[in-house]
Amino acid sequence: MDGIDGGVAIVTGGAAGIGRATARRFAAEGASVVVADIDADGLTGTVDLIDADGGEAVAVETDVSDADDVAALVEETVDTYGVPDFAFNNAGVEGSSERLTDQSLDDWKRVIEVNQTGVWNCLTEELAVMADNGGGAIVNTSSIAGLSAAGGAPYVASKHGIVGLTRIAAAEYGPVGVRVNAVCPGVIDTDMIDRASEGRGGQNIDRVVQAKPLRRMGEPEEVAAAAVWLCSDDSSFVTGHPLVVDGGYMA
Ligand code: NAD
Numbered sequence: 001m002d003g004i005d006g007g008v009a010i011v012t013g014g015a016a017g018i019g020r021a022t023a024r025r026f027a028a029e030g031a032s033v034v035v036a037d038i039d040a041d042g043l044t045g046t047v048d049l050i051d052a053d054g055g056e057a058v059a060v061e062t063d064v065s066d067a068d069d070v071a072a073l074v075e076e077t078v079d080t081y082g083v084p085d086f087a088f089n090n091a092g093v094e095g096s097s098e099r100l101t102d103q104s105l106d107d108w109k110r111v112i113e114v115n116q117t118g119v120w121n122c123l124t125e126e127l128a129v130m131a132d133n134g135g136g137a138i139v140n141t142s143s144i145a146g147l148s149a150a151g152g153a154p155y156v157a158s159k160h161g162i163v164g165l166t167r168i169a170a171a172e173y174g175p176v177g178v179r180v181n182a183v184c185p186g187v188i189d190t191d192m193i194d195r196a197s198e199g200r201g202g203q204n205i206d207r208v209v210q211a212k213p214l215r216r217m218g219e220p221e222e223v224a225a226a227a228v229w230l231c232s233d234d235s236s237f238v239t240g241h242p243l244v245v246d247g248g249y250m251a
């Protein structure tokens with residue numbers, strides 16, 4: 001993909017699943033990658049995989065819900081590789097799938113703090129340095145739950161919020177050369193889906209996707225390809241867009 005080689009990318013939630021696959025894809029395309037997560041062991045695993053592939057990456061333990069942690073992440077990125085050209089704000093938690101009135105206020109706060117405030121914390125730090133540097137490209141991970149009622153209430157609200165943040169950031173920072181988009185994955189085969197499946201009493205999510213057009217779950221690498229494309233010059237006229245990567249789930 002054009003324009004990734006030689007750039008600097010931040011990937012949050014990079015210790016597993018979609019984030020790990022995207023960190024690896026950025027590195028394979030020639031970017032230096034700063035991989036951030038709360039899971040130290042998973043971070044080491046991602047950096048080891050990138051090393052083994054001959055890529056360049058470092059790990060920074062970061063809780064995206066903590067503004068100071070995110071400020072330190074961006075500072076460390078600038079110190080290590082320079083101002084980031086790309087950011088994939090992807091860390092997230094699923095919350096419970098119970099009905100709205102059965103949800104707890106604590107679960108609401110936790111999901112909003114990680115998913116929505118986490119993206120807010122990343123955007124505020126990344127946009128500032130990218131704008132000063134003359135441009136960049138950011139992708140936030142929303143979900144089909146950011147466009148429909150596909151999940152528990154806190155998760156659906158947080159993912160709709162990410163689409164809103166994506167649109168306002170794109171509108172305000174397009175004039176200074178920063179593009180901001182979102183990916184909206186459908187059901188992707190990661191640990192999150194395993195946990196969500198257990199939370200639904202072991203209901204086989206595979207059966208749900210069998211009723212959808214492509215008849216299968218997506219792979220993390222399929223979301224990674226979309227996220228890196230949205231950061232590349234190949235999508236140079238795309239901004240403010242929530243890109244559905246769902247095997248036709250929403251169709
Ligand atoms: P995952 O659980 O495999 O990965 C999520 C990662 O985020 C983990 O490594 C976890 O440690 C990290 N994380 C959690 N809280 C964090 C915090 N406070 N700070 C930093 N890192 C934190 O799940 P995944 O499926 O790869 O999910 C990645 C993103 O994709 C999430 O935002 C999720 O909501 C979204 N998503 C996933 C699916 C799916 O079907 N898997 C569908 C739509 C959207």
